[in-house]
Amino acid sequence: MSVIAIDGTFASGKGTLGKGLAAHYGLPYLDTGKLYRATAKRVLDAGGDVTSSVDGTLAAKAITADELSDPILKSGPIGAAASKVSVHPDVRAALFDFQRDFAAQGGVLDGRDIGTVICPDADVKLYVTASPEERAKRRHTELTGYGETLSIDDVLAQLIERDTRDSTRATAPLKPAEDAHMIDTTGMSIAQVLQTAVSICDAVLTR
Numbered sequence: 001m002s003v004i005a006i007d008g009t010f011a012s013g014k015g016t017l018g019k020g021l022a023a024h025y026g027l028p029y030l031d032t033g034k035l036y037r038a039t040a041k042r043v044l045d046a047g048g049d050v051t052s053s054v055d056g057t058l059a060a061k062a063i064t065a066d067e068l069s070d071p072i073l074k075s076g077p078i079g080a081a082a083s084k085v086s087v088h089p090d091v092r093a094a095l096f097d098f099q100r101d102f103a104a105q106g107g108v109l110d111g112r113d114i115g116t117v118i119c120p121d122a123d124v125k126l127y128v129t130a131s132p133e134e135r136a137k138r139r140h141t142e143l144t145g146y147g148e149t150l151s152i153d154d155v156l157a158q159l160i161e162r163d164t165r166d167s168t169r170a171t172a173p174l175k176p177a178e179d180a181h182m183i184d185t186t187g188m189s190i191a192q193v194l195q196t197a198v199s200i201c202d203a204v205l206t207r
């Protein structure tokens, strides 16, 4: 029963890698960003304020697994709202058990604080990033596919704002765990990223 923790910057490819590793090792996969996105959506749907800890915590406590597959969660505005709602310590605490219960069965989890806070004893910790320009290009292609019409420069500006908020918040900021293996995916194909990660995981898991 292995736990693979993946953290990394926005649009670094950690979700694609997480799904790939889960399929490779036959493990369940959890995109923990969806919990914060679903929380933000609940707050917005209720006419609340994502900068309010009270609104965010009420929403986080009400999340069910069914909500996580709603395709609207992938939209840019919900992602930005998720970054804002995730700043509140009480929101993070309300989502902690869901993630811990999932990890207790073994699996691949990706997010911002998996190796540092949620699964500090994970068997393998990966930290994934890529240059801001490449991440902006990837995210732009993805958003265009959802029908959103932002320029690459706008996406780049949002990405820098998001990374800054996620990595400078007081509680569980985005940062590599001390024992994380770093993967810079700039210039790498999806297959190359997966192969690099599998090599790291195989080396650690068979030790």
Ligand code: DC
Residues within 6 Å of the ligand: 010, 011, 032, 033, 034, 036, 037, 079, 082, 083, 086, 110, 111, 112, 113, 114, 162, 166
């Ligand atoms: O990975 P994502 O873009 O779906 O995440 C959306 C936001 O949720 C991200 O900007 C910060 C927050 N988040 C977090 O704080 N901790 C996690 N483990 C996952 C996401």
